[in-house]
Amino acid sequence: MDQTLIEVEGVTKSFVVRRRAGRLRRTREVVNAVAGLDFTVRRGEMVGYIGPNGAGKSTTVKMLTGILLPSTGRLRVAGADPVRDRVRLAQRMGVVFGQRTTLWWDLPLRDSYELARRIYRIPAGTYARNLDRCVELLELGPLLDVPVRQLSLGQRMRGDIAAALLHEPEVLYLDEPTIGLDVVSKRRVREFLAQTNAERGTTVLLTTHDLTDIEQLCSRVMVIDHGRVVYDGGLDGLHRQGRSERTLVVDLERELPPIELHGTRLVRREGTRQWLAFPASASAAPLVAELAGRYELRDLSVREPEIEDVIARMYGEAERTAATVARIG
Amino acid sequence: MAETRSFVGGGAARWDVVHAVRCYGHIVRMWIRAALAYPASFWMTMAGNLAASGMDFVVIVVMFLHTHALGGWSLPQVAFLYGTSGVTLGLADIFVGSMDQLGVRVREGSVDTVLVRPVPALAQIAGDRFALRRIGRVLQSGAVLTWSLLRLDLSWTPLKVLVFASLVLCGTVIFGSVFVGGSACHFFMADAAEVQNSFTYGGATMLQYPPTIYARDIVRGTVFGVPLAFVNWLPALYLLGRDDPLGLPSWFRFASPLAALLCATAAGLLWRTGLRSYRSTGS
Known part of the structure; x- marks a missing residue:
């Protein structure tokens, strides 16, 4: 079986931003959100995807999930083009947008899962088994019949993660899954993700600002800045390179x-x-x-260390070196 | 091309449509239950909707206290226009009316959550924020329509029954298409809600009055532009046995299904273009 799940080759994404300049004149400005990405992710890998705000992280995730069409380049998930095969691929992936819940605010948590069962056409047996597993590992039992609006942020995030896994996706995209959570919830979420990855072989790509997430979950970390992958490897190497x-x-x-x-x-x-x-x-x-x-x-x-500091130092270092070289040369 | 693929192409496509309709139905049931979580608020807004849409008719009745005809149309005849306009708009409003909230979703970026699910986006967004309280308009307009039918004595024939049934169905489809097409504009424009409202709610108010009171160019616009005349004006000419102020060929009175089909197709294309534009430009 092909072990590559995600292939990204020379992918760019640029947006045209129109600005008002004067009364009627408008200027067009092209912004390169992603300026040439190349990477692959194997099945069963757990990859941390980090970078400063505006570096192109969410644009990448949006292209991988088929929400956005790349401007150029080739992008494949499980051999399929995410944009063209969006609906079919959606069946095989789970997505959690950290600060945006997909749960139903006014209804008990259980109802959101019932909707997921119908949307993903999950067979009854599979649904029951997966729900039981999530309920047990994420300790959702007492929350199932509580309206989502009454849940704490950590409880809601646990609920969202469960909702994204009921249909047994092959790949899970997580956008800041631990942001704003208390220590206990963070630990529970991390343990659950690690276990899901180990038991199910679910491929996980997570964006985060919390280096502890990566330390505890990911053997591999990709750093993106100004729309390019600037580091791809282990966390140790990142610390060495960033002198963190x-x-x-x-x-x-x-x-x-x-x-x-x-x-x-x-x-x-x-x-x-x-x-x-x-x-x-x-x-x-x-x-x-x-x-x-x-x-x-x-x-x-x-x-x-704070992720921003590590990256900033990495860049500071790179720029200083470049400047020195320029002065000498 | 993505959407074409998922809709056209044999058995799998039909299954997709069935699945989309089922999911729409389930989303709708969830919103009804969510609304009933606050029963007092639900019933109050429902009563409010009833009263608000009733005010329009009060205006018409007040006018008839001073005159016997409006543009040559009697009160029961105008009530027929009022009722059919309200019922069709109301039904379309129930099914897809909440799509005018799409602009908010585009700005918030919550359209993304819809696009990562294996159900066509239209089915999910049409069911979003479904509001059963909107049935108020249908009930109130339906009551006026019933009264007008009782007063008019239309001497029903099978063809008239058919035209009447098609009026309600096609009118709903036409208004629904305007809602969907208008919503699709949210993908291109910052605030398309007002434009859309002027065609739906504004258009429905216009259709409450006889075409004879408007300038001919406006009426022509509703035939050949945004084809709202096919909702009730043209079929009403046949049902009420009246002359066409534009002098159009008589088959126009039976052309509502064709107009509805054209509208639905145009709305579908516009929606797809909008979604494609969203996916290449982002929010």
Whole structure:
């Protein structure tokens, strides 16, 4: 069987933006949302798709789901053209738009699933089995008969994810599935996605701002910026390339001069609290041990790098190198 | 080409249409249940709709307190126009009227959620925000129509029954097509709702009055432009046995099914073009 599920070759998407310039004059401006994408995704892969806002993430997802027609290039999902075979392909994919629920606001959660059963023509046995599984793993049992408007954001997201999986899609597109969720809901969603991917072999493409999502779910991460894939590989490599740093937030018993600790640098100090940055690739354990030995600590926590910082640094680095080369050359 | 494929092409296509209609029906039932989650609000808006559409008829009755005929048409005859215009618009409004909300969906970007489901977008969007309270207009206009039929004594023949039935059906299809076609404009224009409303609600108000009170060019526009005259004016000429103010050939009075077919086709094409444009430009 062909192991490639998603093929993207030289795909671009440009929009014409009309702006009013003066009373009657209008200017046309071509915006390249996606400027030449090339990648493939194998069946059963779980890929994190990240990038700053406006980088072209959602445009890519819209083209993969057949909502938008690419301007140029070739795009195949399960061997089919998503735009031409949209309705047929829809049967084989699940989509969750993070900030836009597809659940019925005024009706009990169960009714939205009943509609999905009819829309996707899910056989009764399959439907019952999949619903039971989702209800159990996402802990939806007590929520099934509650109107969706009364659910919390985390509960609603769990409900949305279940709705996208009842028809056993081969591929699941998730747009910011953990945005705004509390810690417990985030963990439950991640565990569920990992389990679905492992048990069902469901291919997952998720966009996110939360590096923890990727750390816990994806062996592969693609970074997109200005409409191009600028990094494609493991998370380690991304941290190396982006020189990303984690931060130790140290709460001391009393105010002290700046802590000097090998392998870290002080980035901020405020009263009894100090922030120490260290390379994301290094382990926090020895640093914590040494701090605990040298100081009286009230509290200590480790902050993961922000995705924007990693990417910004990656670019800052690239641009600086380019600038240096230009000056020398 | 995408839509052509899914609709045309043997057994699978027929199955698609059946599936689309079933899904429309289910979406409609869900909206009714959702509306009934707030029963007080449901009944109040329903009563409001009844009263609002009744006001139009009060205006007509008040006019007849001062005159015996309007453009040469008697009160029961005008009531017939009023009733048929209201019933057909009301039915179209129930089935596809909420599509004028499409502009909001385009702006919000929620059309996307419809496009990732294996059901034609038209079936899903037509069923969206289905509002049973709109039946108010049908009930109220139906009552006026019943009264006019009782007063008119049309000496029914089988052909007249057929023309009357086709009037209701074709009128609904014509208004429905204007709704669908108008909605499709939301894909191109920022705010097409007002244009669409002027043809549907505005057009229906126009059709409540006899064609003889309007300038000939306006009436001609409703025959050859947006063919609203085929909703009730032209069939009414036959049913009520009146002369055509435009002097059109008499077969025009029976041409409503043809007009309805043309309208539905045009609306379907416009919808497809709109959807295609949306998919190449995005929101």
